[in-house]
Amino acid sequence: MRAELDAAGITEPHLRRAYARCRRLNAQHGKTYFLATRMLAPAQRPAIHALYGLARYIDDIVDLPPEGATTADIDASLAEVSDALRHGLTDGESRDPVLAAAVDTIGRYGIDHSLFDDFLTSMRMDLTVERYATRPDLYRYTRGSAEVIGLQVLPVLGTVAPPGEAAPAAAALGLAFQLTNFLRDVAEDFERGRIYLPLDELAASGVDPDRIGWCVRNRRTDPRVIAALRAQIAATRAVYAKAEPGIDQLAEVSRPCVRTAYVLYSEILQRIEDAGYDVFSRRASVGARRKLVVGTAALAQAVWVRRRRPGGWVPPASGEVTAS
Structure with a gap:
């Protein structure tokens, strides 16, 4: 971690501790993302850890509240974090360790502040919205909970094309x-009271919330749910297909990282299929051996790029991103 912070030009002790905390959050909770982050140039890694740490910090307020916390309590906690982040961005610093690293990264890379407003909006939706009637309804949620994450990290990754x-x-x-x-x-x-699959698309396969509840309680699937999940996987693969060409638009030094995440995450869909669409008695995951194979090949590529182009990534100052 010291080498990464040194490469990124992060020297202030408080900030170094803040970034280290975010790195621990990434390593503990985002194992696939953390593995992919190892493919980046050392100077890039702290910023990715900081952005992941902020997202995890806020997400946990909603998903892991203190025992007995009410919706109003959680909403108040989100408002507190939102205010602290806003003040931090105005002041250019924060005493909260996670926010301190995030504020520093946002300033260094010139990341659009509105992306974090969108993220907080979606987190608040989780307090009151439990179902999504249609895909457009769901995508209003995922705009802030997912799409903005890709946009937040884009300045850190760098591009060979105009960022837009x-x-x-x-x-x-x-x-x-x-x-x-x-x-x-x-x-x-479902056990948290939520369904993040469009209800109208589930209904087309004869599935309603009660049917999903039956599968959860009995830890098994059924033919109607299988048909619904098959359709949802097809729709998700179509989104991956839209995303894949963008990897070549990134700075060369960033491509092994993003391709690793792309490959490993997309293969979770195959694991769901291999398990007979049983997402009720097991958690689909990519095995350690497969991760090692993909990760080793990507790391070799990443090292080759960095050696071929030494100094190919320069940490930005005042929001100016330099990509090679």
């Missing part, structure tokens, strides 16, 4: 990852 041209694919990749999570976590989400 790369943005749609970056947003699509964030969406594809979250749609994959929704499919993998159907049972877990």
Whole structure:
């Protein structure tokens, strides 16, 4: 971690501790993302950890509230974090360790502040919205919960095309990852009172919330749910297809990282299929051996790029991103 912070030009002790905390959050909770982050140039990694740490910090307020916390309590906590982030962005610093790293990263890379407003809006939706009638309804939620994540990290990754041209694919990749999570976590989400699959599309296969509840309680699937999940996987693969061309629009040094995440996350869909669409008694995941194979090949590519183009990534100052 010290080498990464040194490479990124992060020298202030408080900030170094803040970034280290975000790195621990990424390593603990975002194992696939953390593996992919290892493919980036050392100077890029702290910023990715900071952005992940902020998203995890806020997401946990909603999904892991203190025992006995009411909706009003959670909403108040979100408002507190929102205010603290806004003040931090105005002041250019924060005493909260996670926010401190995020504020520093946002300033360094010139990341659009409105992306974080959109994220907080979607997190608040989780307090009151439990079902999504249609895909457009769901996509209003995922705009802030998923697409903006891809847009937040884009300045850190750098592009060889104008950022505006790369943005749609970056947003699509964030969406594809979250749609994959929704499919993998159907049972877990239902137990929290939520369904993140469009109800009208489920109904087309004869599935309603009661049918999903039956599958969750009995830890098994049924033919109607299988048909519904098959259709949802097809729709998610179409989003991956929109995102994939964007990888080549990124700075060369960033492509192995993003391609690793793309490959490993998209393969979760195959694991769901291989398990007979049983997302109720097991959690679909890509095995350690497969991760090792993909990760090793990507790391070799990443090292080759960095050696071929030493100094090919320069940490930005005042929001200016330099990509090679």
